[in-house]
Amino acid sequence: MPTLSTVLLFVAATMALLIVPGPAVVYIVTRTVAQGRAAGLLSVLGVHVGSIVYVLLTSLGMSALLLASPTVFQIVKWLGVAYLVWLGIQKLRARRADDGTVAEPPPMSNARIFAQGVLVNVLNPKTLVFFVAFLPQFVDPARGPAVWQLLFFGIGFIVLGILSDGSYAMLASVLSGRLRSTAKARRRLDLSSGAIYIILGAIAAAVSQA
Known part of the structure; x- marks a missing residue:
C-alpha cells in the first residue's frame, strides 16, 4: 500500500485537476x-463509469500500449473532438418556439443521459493521457505490485471525481431555477455551453501523445 504522504499528495494533485x-x-x-438534480447525478455516474474503463486499462497496462500506438491514439482523439463539437453544435442550434422564445428541449431518457456521460469521458483524449502519465507517478515498486497500486489510485480518482463532479451537479441544481426562469437565460446557457464544448473540442484536437 502507498504511504500516507503519497496518498495525501495524490489527493491534493487530483483535486487540483x-x-x-x-x-x-x-x-x-x-x-x-x-x-x-437527478439527471445531473446520473450524468456524474455515467462519467465515472467511463473513468472505470481507463482505470482497468491502466491497471492492465493496455492504456500505455494504446498511447504508444499513433493510429489508435488518433482515432480516440478525433472521435472525442468530433463528439465534443457535435454536442456544441446541438446546443448552439437549440430550437426556438413560434413566438421567438427558446423552446424547451425534450427531456433525455435516463439511459441516454448515462450513456452520454460515459462517452464524454471515454472519448476525451486528455483522460487517456492523464491516466497514463499521471497515475504511474505515484507508484512505488518497493510498496508492492504496481497493478494493485494503480487500482488503488484509480479507485481513489473515481471517488474524488464523484465528490467533485457531484458538487458541481448540486450547485447547478440550486441555480437551475434562476438559469431556466426566462427564455433569454436559457438561450444564453445554450450558447455559452455550446461554445465551451467547441472550445474544449479544439483543445482536445491540440492534445499530443508527447
Missing part, C-alpha cells in the same frame, strides 16, 4: 440545469 471544468463538468452542469 478535477476542480478545473472540462467536458465532463460542462455536460453535468448543462444536464442538471435542463432536467434537474
